Amino acid sequence: MMYARALNLVLPGAGLIVVRREWLGLSLSMLFAVCVNIFIAGRWIAPLAIPGWLSIAALGRAVVCWLMAQALLPYFARRAASVAREIETLLRQGRADLADGDSASARAALKAAVALDDESPDALAACIEAYERFDMKDEAERLRRRLAHVAPRCVIIDPPAP
Numbered sequence: 001m002m003y004a005r006a007l008n009l010v011l012p013g014a015g016l017i018v019v020r021r022e023w024l025g026l027s028l029s030m031l032f033a034v035c036v037n038i039f040i041a042g043r044w045i046a047p048l049a050i051p052g053w054l055s056i057a058a059l060g061r062a063v064v065c066w067l068m069a070q071a072l073l074p075y076f077a078r079r080a081a082s083v084a085r086e087i088e089t090l091l092r093q094g095r096a097d098l099a100d101g102d103s104a105s106a107r108a109a110l111k112a113a114v115a116l117d118d119e120s121p122d123a124l125a126a127c128i129e130a131y132e133r134f135d136m137k138d139e140a141e142r143l144r145r146r147l148a149h150v151a152p153r154c155v156i157i158d159p160p161a162p
Contacts, residue, residue, distance in 0.1 A: 001077055003018065004016075004018040004019055004073060004077065005073065008069055008070060008073050009070070011029055011032075012028055012029060012032045012065055012066040012068075012069030012070070013025040013026065013027070013028030013029035013030075013032060013065070013069045014029055015069065015073045016028065016069065016072060016073060016076060017029075019073065019076045019077045019080045020076075020080055021072075021076050024072070024076075025069075028065050028068060028069050028072075029069075031061070031065050032062050032065040032066060032069070034058075035058040035059070035061040035062035035065065036058070036059075036062045038050070038054065038055065038058035039055050039056075039058045039059040039062060041055075042054055042055025042058065043055055083116055083117060084117075086116060087113045087116050087117055087120055087122075087123055090109045090110070090112050090113035090116070090123075091109075091110070091113050091122060091123060091126050093105075093109045094106045094107075094109035094110035094113065094126055094127075094130065095126065097109060098129075098130055098133065103130075103133075103134050106130050107130055107131075107134070110123065110126050110127040110130050111127065113126070113127070114127050114143070118146065118150075119150045121147060121150060121151040124143050124146060124147040124150065125147060127143055128140050128143045128144055128147065131143065
């Protein structure tokens with residue numbers, strides 16, 4: 001979180017990208033950069049070509065972008081942490097249900113964990129394990145491809161050949 005906050009102070013919106021609000025962070029970063037460039041051009045590069053009111057308006061918008069990025073970061077960081085806790089709870093429940101042999105409950109919990117974050121290697125790996133255990137090869141292979149895309153360095157152990 002400290003990394004995201006420091007990044008967000010220097011380049012507004014970049015911290016939002018770290019907490020997985022990519023489009024919002026990118027949009028705020030781009031708008032901030034354009035407004036700052038208009039201000040700089042209007043004040044120091046081409047003051048006769050760019051009206052003074054446009055330069056001041058651009059500075060005002062840049063300040064608003066910076067403030068919005070600072071205000072939105074804690075909200076989305078808390079939300080991301082809450083989702084991570086929920087995924088961890090679902091993974092624990094799914095693994096416990098797998099150990100108990102309750103296939104329907106285990107699949108439901110692990111599917112919900114993947115639905116909350118389809119880029120979580122832990123959730124994908126646990127769901128793959130459950131699908132392979134219950135002989136759902138097609139679903140396991142689909143998630144295996146997703147895991148290879150999300151975490152290419154993740155070790156994927158192929159099931160033993162029959």
